[in-house]
């Protein structure tokens with residue numbers, strides 16, 4: 199617990215109490231926005247469930263056979279299910295394989311653990327297959343579903359899990375953490391950054407680091423060209439497809455916000471074009487989060503063409 203993020207501690211206490219009262223649920227749904235360290239939290243949780251000699255406070259000991267196997271990534275009683283390729287879906291075959299392994303008895307620890315992350319990336323058939331598992335819970339097994347988008351999961355699955363919601367820290371706590379863990383940053387920038395990161399300190403710290411990165415600078419430069427109408431959307435979309443589209447759109451959102459703020463303070467009003475660009479960004483973000491197999495290039499091209507058309511309209 200000593201290494202645990204401060205905002206995770208209330209949830210950890212809840213888990214430890216249940217564990218000590220031997221009331222561990224068969225299935226846990228851990229939700230919370232991106233950038234709160236949910237994966238690390240689950241690593242702690244799994245280690246504590248599997249450990250052969252937990253400390254008095256419920257933490258894993260870190261030295262027993264189980265703890266060693268787990269940190270080496272070869273614990274026979276733990277299964278991690280993630281998409282085979284980043285950004286893709288979790289397939290039914292992966293859940294079926296889990297079913298087969300579930301039938302085996304635990305051989306090192308007294309418990310077995312399974313994590314599924316991100317749980318919202320399961321295909322419909324994978325979800326249905328998982329539902330069957332949840333309907334027939336195995337003895338001494340904890341299944342942990344991790345998601346930033348619980349609303350995307352079927353109600354039938356959610357109703358069979360005990361919900362653990364990781365709340366974002368309050369603004370002051372988040373700011374304190376970021377200040378203590380990143381380079382110097384002004385309070386007003388910190389507010390903007392946290393807003394963009396939906397209050398999640400780790401996401402804010404990542405954004406901050408990216409601002410100095412080559413990718414960030416390249417995108418900013420490209421975007422300025424786009425605003426001038428001085429690009430070929432097809433060429434530029436091809437070059438942007440190497441990036442994480444959500445990250446790019448979040449960055450553009452921040453850039454546009456800054457432009458709006460600086461126009462307001464310099465001229466007292468804002469060119470309506472910037473509000474319209476902001477709408478285009480929000481629209482694109484919605485499309486990204488609502489679909490799994492998006493045509494990335496097409497989406498970027500559409501975005502770029504929309505932005506350039508705004509410009510034409512403003513000039514005519």
Ligand SMILES: [Zn+2]
Pocket residue numbers: 249250251252258259260261262263264265
């Ligand atoms: Zn241990």
